[in-house]
Amino acid sequence: xxxxxxxxxxxxxxxxxxxxxxxxxxxxxxxxxxxxxxxxxxxxxxxxxxxxxxxxxxxxxxxxxxxxxxxxxxxxxxxxxxxxxxxxxxxxxxxxxxxxxxxxxxxxxxxxxxxxxxxxxxxxxxxxxxxxxxxxxxxxxxxxxxxxxxxxxxxxxxxxxxxxxxxxxxxxxxxxxxxxxxxxxxxxxxxxxxxxxxxxxxxxxxxxxxxxxxxxxxxxxxxxxxxxxxxxxxxxxxxxx
Numbered sequence: 001x002x003x004x005x006x007x008x009x010x011x012x013x014x015x016x017x018x019x020x021x022x023x024x025x026x027x028x029x030x031x032x033x034x035x036x037x038x039x040x041x042x043x044x045x046x047x048x049x050x051x052x053x054x055x056x057x058x059x060x061x062x063x064x065x066x067x068x069x070x071x072x073x074x075x076x077x078x079x080x081x082x083x084x085x086x087x088x089x090x091x092x093x094x095x096x097x098x099x100x101x102x103x104x105x106x107x108x109x110x111x112x113x114x115x116x117x118x119x120x121x122x123x124x125x126x127x128x129x130x131x132x133x134x135x136x137x138x139x140x141x142x143x144x145x146x147x148x149x150x151x152x153x154x155x156x157x158x159x160x161x162x163x164x165x166x167x168x169x170x171x172x173x174x175x176x177x178x179x180x181x182x183x184x185x186x187x188x189x190x191x192x193x194x195x196x197x198x199x200x201x202x203x204x205x206x207x208x209x210x211x212x213x214x215x216x217x218x219x220x221x222x223x224x225x226x227x228x229x230x231x232x233x234x235x236x237x238x239x240x241x
Contacts, residue, residue, distance in 0.1 A: 087165030
């Protein structure tokens, strides 16, 4: 083998190696991105005014995913209920009550990656709602005048939702006519109910005609997809919501 032929052969092999290495790095980046955005963190936009005044339309958030917990709980390796507190803001997937299998989850991650999070094969943004947890499993709740009163499992008396949270927030109370039918879903009245062991009671901060537990009732833990960690856009409201 001549020196020139050997040199060309070595250069060709080096180019092949660099190409294979670049493809390998790209695949690792893709798999890492899918794993992180599917199993650990994701991003979500608030597209309605249902959480005003605390959150606003167009706000963008980093969300911690409950996917790993759901998968492990199905295998009996972790308790089903996440460590939530009253006042936490959660992502509710009201379209399904059971997580899809792991292969569909990763396939969805690939589609989201190549479409910049614009397309999903599992769901659309319309399936998701951003709500606030006001009552935990075992709490007894009721609503009067659009304000929720909560009696924890071992408490003697109920108190308002604001007295049990470590995260201060305010709510929008709508003005309703004096002759408004109090039996309507959005009237601000909700009869006393005990939240089930694997359920949560979630409400909108805007207590007008927005869908939440007033119409759904307590939601199963399987419908919780994640918890909002912090708002990254707009920059002037950057921080923990």
